[in-house]
Amino acid sequence: MGEPNVRVDAAVLQQFTADVLVGFGLSRDEAAITAEVLIASDIRGIDSHGVPRLGYYAERLRKGLINLTPNFRVITETPATIAFDADNGMGHPAAYRAMRRCIEKARETGLCMATVRHSNHFGIAGYYAMMALEEGLCGVAMTNATPLVIPTFAREPYLSTAPIAVAIPAGRERPIVVDLATSTVAWGKIEIARREEKPIPWGWALDAEGNITTDPFAAVALTPLGATRELGSHKGYALALVVEVLCGQLAGAAWSRYVAGSRTVPPRPANIGHAFMAWRIDAFRPEEEFLAEIDQMLAELRAAEPVEGQPRVYVPGDPEDLAEADRRANGIPVHPKVLAELRALGDEVGVPAPF
Amino acid sequence: MGEPNVRVDAAVLQQFTADVLVGFGLSRDEAAITAEVLIASDIRGIDSHGVPRLGYYAERLRKGLINLTPNFRVITETPATIAFDADNGMGHPAAYRAMRRCIEKARETGLCMATVRHSNHFGIAGYYAMMALEEGLCGVAMTNATPLVIPTFAREPYLSTAPIAVAIPAGRERPIVVDLATSTVAWGKIEIARREEKPIPWGWALDAEGNITTDPFAAVALTPLGATRELGSHKGYALALVVEVLCGQLAGAAWSRYVAGSRTVPPRPANIGHAFMAWRIDAFRPEEEFLAEIDQMLAELRAAEPVEGQPRVYVPGDPEDLAEADRRANGIPVHPKVLAELRALGDEVGVPAPF
Numbered sequence: 193m194g195e196p197n198v199r200v201d202a203a204v205l206q207q208f209t210a211d212v213l214v215g216f217g218l219s220r221d222e223a224a225i226t227a228e229v230l231i232a233s234d235i236r237g238i239d240s241h242g243v244p245r246l247g248y249y250a251e252r253l254r255k256g257l258i259n260l261t262p263n264f265r266v267i268t269e270t271p272a273t274i275a276f277d278a279d280n281g282m283g284h285p286a287a288y289r290a291m292r293r294c295i296e297k298a299r300e301t302g303l304c305m306a307t308v309r310h311s312n313h314f315g316i317a318g319y320y321a322m323m324a325l326e327e328g329l330c331g332v333a334m335t336n337a338t339p340l341v342i343p344t345f346a347r348e349p350y351l352s353t354a355p356i357a358v359a360i361p362a363g364r365e366r367p368i369v370v371d372l373a374t375s376t377v378a379w380g381k382i383e384i385a386r387r388e389e390k391p392i393p394w395g396w397a398l399d400a401e402g403n404i405t406t407d408p409f410a411a412v413a414l415t416p417l418g419a420t421r422e423l424g425s426h427k428g429y430a431l432a433l434v435v436e437v438l439c440g441q442l443a444g445a446a447w448s449r450y451v452a453g454s455r456t457v458p459p460r461p462a463n464i465g466h467a468f469m470a471w472r473i474d475a476f477r478p479e480e481e482f483l484a485e486i487d488q489m490l491a492e493l494r495a496a497e498p499v500e501g502q503p504r505v506y507v508p509g510d511p512e513d514l515a516e517a518d519r520r521a522n523g524i525p526v527h528p529k530v531l532a533e534l535r536a537l538g539d540e541v542g543v544p545a546p547f
Numbered sequence: 548m549g550e551p552n553v554r555v556d557a558a559v560l561q562q563f564t565a566d567v568l569v570g571f572g573l574s575r576d577e578a579a580i581t582a583e584v585l586i587a588s589d590i591r592g593i594d595s596h597g598v599p600r601l602g603y604y605a606e607r608l609r610k611g612l613i614n615l616t617p618n619f620r621v622i623t624e625t626p627a628t629i630a631f632d633a634d635n636g637m638g639h640p641a642a643y644r645a646m647r648r649c650i651e652k653a654r655e656t657g658l659c660m661a662t663v664r665h666s667n668h669f670g671i672a673g674y675y676a677m678m679a680l681e682e683g684l685c686g687v688a689m690t691n692a693t694p695l696v697i698p699t700f701a702r703e704p705y706l707s708t709a710p711i712a713v714a715i716p717a718g719r720e721r722p723i724v725v726d727l728a729t730s731t732v733a734w735g736k737i738e739i740a741r742r743e744e745k746p747i748p749w750g751w752a753l754d755a756e757g758n759i760t761t762d763p764f765a766a767v768a769l770t771p772l773g774a775t776r777e778l779g780s781h782k783g784y785a786l787a788l789v790v791e792v793l794c795g796q797l798a799g800a801a802w803s804r805y806v807a808g809s810r811t812v813p814p815r816p817a818n819i820g821h822a823f824m825a826w827r828i829d830a831f832r833p834e835e836e837f838l839a840e841i842d843q844m845l846a847e848l849r850a851a852e853p854v855e856g857q858p859r860v861y862v863p864g865d866p867e868d869l870a871e872a873d874r875r876a877n878g879i880p881v882h883p884k885v886l887a888e889l890r891a892l893g894d895e896v897g898v899p900a901p902f
Binding site (some may be wrong): 422 | 549622659660662700715729732757758772781786792796797798802814826827828841848
């Protein structure tokens with residue numbers, strides 16, 4: 193800890209990030225989309241998936257593990273489905289383009305599901321789900337990733353944290369934005385505890401024997417949501433498996449056990465898969481009726497009486513909305529170590545940091 | 548406890564159940580589908596949703612709260628979506644017909660989502676998801692219900708246990724069948740603890756102040772999957788909310804806070820909603836490739852080394868498959884109290900119990 197975070201203007205950080213990615217060989221277009229998604233994560237307070245990740249992407253680019261000139265293409269298509277191959281390009285632009293096309297098709301057909309194979313880490317799932325909100329549609333995004341989650345009763349990680357994001361439009365109320373890993377916590381929480389040399393709560397992580405540990409240094413994998421069989425970890429495991437099938441076998445990507453990460457030897461392309469959905473509300477009922485009833489529910493939930501010691505009841509997306517209001521006004525708080533890493537990355541490719 | 552369960556042949560139990568439902572005024576067709584779904588639940592070991600529930604349905608029928616001659620009809624339709632109105636008929640036949648049509652449309656279009664409004668309790672979600680397996684499709688089923696689940700930090704239940712079922716075909720391996728409530732446990736587990744006068748595990752239920760209780764008699768509501776904020780209850784809450792929106796506001800049914808149950812005064816129709824999905828695998832990639840890769844993953848998971856003290860690692864659906872093998876061979880174990888209730892229901896409508 194020690195030094196306080198430095199606030200950096202979001203637009204400045206985004207321009208720098210895009211320039212650095214161009215310096216590492218990405219096209220201006222691919223770099224712009226990637227930077228946009230990374231900074232959106234920082235703006236929404238999901239620091240684990242924002243610019244602190246730039247070093248990870250730079251490492252993959254430096255090693256030639258990501259295709260700089262991918263032929264992003266359609267594999268197969270029906271009126272309500274479309275399957276893409278990202279040709280091992282960056283995950284963010286692949287996901288952005290797949291979701292954009294998914295939304296277009298849903299506008300035409302009422303509903304669409306899209307898959308992407310041969311992709312890479314795509315940042316926060318919530319970004320792509322929220323793209324549907326701009327068009328008044330409901331949106332879903334999910335991805336697989338490297339193995340970190342241990343199925344109930346197993347010893348080793350077979351599945352990824354298997355995030356699911358769902359965005360649902362509202363009328364006057366702020367929309368519902370669900371964006372969650374199906375593990376109890378994200379791996380980033382273990383890394384934070386290691387930096388702070390503090391024990392982690394019971395139920396978050398497992399040691400090399402597959403038993404729960406509160407020592408972040410003994411933690412090698414994460415529990416599925418539910419933590420233990422008694423508290424429902426078989427449900428978190430089941431949800432992770434559904435995400436796995438959609439993003440792995442249905443998309444035609446690797447399944448998480450075989451997704452390559454930064455510690456895979458020898459290094460190879462990740463072959464991550466994604467899945468997206470979008471649907472029109474008026475395919476099911478008049479939009480204004482839906483929005484009015486969503487507003488009513490959200491107003492009731494947001495006004496619900498909290499338990500003692502808690503200020504209020506949140507709707508999914510509210511904490512991120514609060515972070516966004518702060519960060520748009522005051523800049524993104526960046527840890528000094530992350531700032532130093534960003535400056536070093538800029539130096540490596542001849543992009544001076546404006547902070 | 549005391550008396551042991553009595554084994555009753557599944558076909559005998561199903562015929563009796565159908566006859567009793569006809570006795571309460573259902574058409575032969577509606578009664579047959581309802582009995583089929585109820586007994587499927589018992590066969591798969593999900594006793595909480597099988598024939599022990601017959602008394603609940605009989606009570607709704609006796610009070611005239613379910614429409615005996617519903618006009619199940621299409622509200623609106625696009626190539627990939629369809630919205631039904633169940634006209635307050637029994638939930639099982641409404642769900643069965645909606646999923647049947649959803650599967651047909653998915654066979655034509657590649658993907659379909661169906662919703663149902665003005666419906667009633669439909670039994671196990673897994674039954675409808677598994678219907679897709681017979682056609683080689685992936686299937687999804689969900690429903691809302693009476694309020695039992697407390698959003699993170701709230702005092703009162705606003706949401707239902709919001710079950711989701713997903714069925715995914717395999718090749719040589721047994722398929723994946725996910726069927727879970729997004730609460731930590733089902734309410735039936737609290738009822739069992741009350742009958743046995745035993746404390747419940749920490750994390751399952753909340754008392755009237757919204758605090759965790761291990762006293763089943765103090766429990767008035769359930770935690771979302773994750774149990775506490777620290778262990779991720781905001782994720783279970785978020786998943787329940789997604790199910791709620793699809794089955795409530797999107798379908799045009801009540802949302803769970805306003806779904807009527809057996810204790811609602813004055814009694815009124817439930818207005819439960821359901822949502823279903825189905826998709827063709829070959830809309831995304833060749834089916835045989837998908838099935839081979841699913842088989843490979845399932846074989847690896849089923850052969851995974853378990854933690855000490857556990858015999859094996861399960862795939863979602865395995866425990867139910869084991870129950871099914873036993874119950875098809877040896878009959879369905881029915882509690883003597885339940886048998887007595889079933890006999891009384893039979894007597895009420897002139898259907899002698901063959902057990």
